[in-house]
Amino acid sequence: MNLTNRVAVITGASRGLGAGIAQAAYDQGMSLVLCSRSAPVLATGARVRTLELDVSDPDAVDAVAREATSHFGHVDLWVNNAGLLEPMGPLRSATAPALRQHFDTNVLGVALGCRAFIRILHDTDRRGVLLNISSGAARKPYSGWAAYCAGKAAVDRMSEAIALEEPDRLKVHAVAPGLIDTRMQALIREHGVDSFPNAERFRKTHADGDLVPPREAGDALIALAFDPAAARNEVCIDLRDR
Numbered sequence: 001m002n003l004t005n006r007v008a009v010i011t012g013a014s015r016g017l018g019a020g021i022a023q024a025a026y027d028q029g030m031s032l033v034l035c036s037r038s039a040p041v042l043a044t045g046a047r048v049r050t051l052e053l054d055v056s057d058p059d060a061v062d063a064v065a066r067e068a069t070s071h072f073g074h075v076d077l078w079v080n081n082a083g084l085l086e087p088m089g090p091l092r093s094a095t096a097p098a099l100r101q102h103f104d105t106n107v108l109g110v111a112l113g114c115r116a117f118i119r120i121l122h123d124t125d126r127r128g129v130l131l132n133i134s135s136g137a138a139r140k141p142y143s144g145w146a147a148y149c150a151g152k153a154a155v156d157r158m159s160e161a162i163a164l165e166e167p168d169r170l171k172v173h174a175v176a177p178g179l180i181d182t183r184m185q186a187l188i189r190e191h192g193v194d195s196f197p198n199a200e201r202f203r204k205t206h207a208d209g210d211l212v213p214p215r216e217a218g219d220a221l222i223a224l225a226f227d228p229a230a231a232r233n234e235v236c237i238d239l240r241d242r
């Protein structure tokens with residue numbers, strides 16, 4: 001694929017899957033607006049703008065959208081990737097501030113990103129691709145992940161509703177990316193069976209070398225967005241089903 005002159009906004013681009021998506025998109029020739037609270041994986045340059053962003057801040061999300069259109073003129077792809085897993089453990093142990101931060105990031109943050117991108121597409125009279133990074137936990141409950149399962153299920157349903165609202169503007173997918181070798185996976189492995197009964201299975205997946213490198217997942221997501229050979233019709237997709 002030659003994606004020169006295509007523009008992407010990627011949230012949570014400082015490490016992990018977001019960094020893998022950013023590197024895959026950059027190597028395909030795309031221009032990028034990368035944002036996270038800490039420094040993104042690629043530095044500012046001719047094809048890269050970097051911005052500090054907390055995705056739960058509505059004004060900051062809108063500022064990212066303005067920066068993208070003022071600098072590059074349009075946006076073809078928006079990836080709502082930023083997310084967190086905590087609080088882990090039974091819901092009875094979770095504090096209200098931790099729950100609020102979780103849903104502010106994983107649900108409100110995605111909604112604000114979707115809204116900003118859809119407004120850009122209407123303002124510029126263009127079509128675009130929206131990828132919301134979901135999880136297998138959207139469809140399957142895990143003890144110890146009540147907030148995470150609920151938030152990712154919300155992302156799936158939000159994406160399906162947006163697909164109905166914007167059929168002329170958007171190709172939208174909520175993507176469960178598989179098990180990716182990131183800091184989030186390292187955090188899972190630190191937990192005991194009392195707070196996360198499935199922890200041993202995740203430790204085994206890591207020990208067996210079965211975690212997917214972030215760059216490999218990034219390549220698959222960019223292909224899903226732009227390669228007709230990788231196109232899928234359904235909104236909610238699990239990359240492991242390919």
Ligand SMILES: NC(=O)c1ccc[n+]([C@@H]2O[C@H](COP(=O)([O-])OP(=O)(O)OC[C@H]3O[C@@H](n4cnc5c(N)ncnc54)[C@H](OP(=O)(O)O)[C@@H]3O)[C@@H](O)[C@H]2O)c1
Binds near residue numbers: 134179
């Ligand atoms: N790893 C997996 O196996 C896996 C599986 C299924 C789904 N996912 C999903 O994939 C996405 C990326 O996860 P990951 O595994 O790459 O985790 P990670 O290594 O912990 O990276 C999370 C990213 O999100 C950013 N972030 C977190 N809170 C943010 C906020 N409030 N505002 C802006 N950026 C924020 C972080 O950057 P800063 O800290 O610099 O802000 C970081 O770049 C998440 O949505 C996750 O749920 C991961």
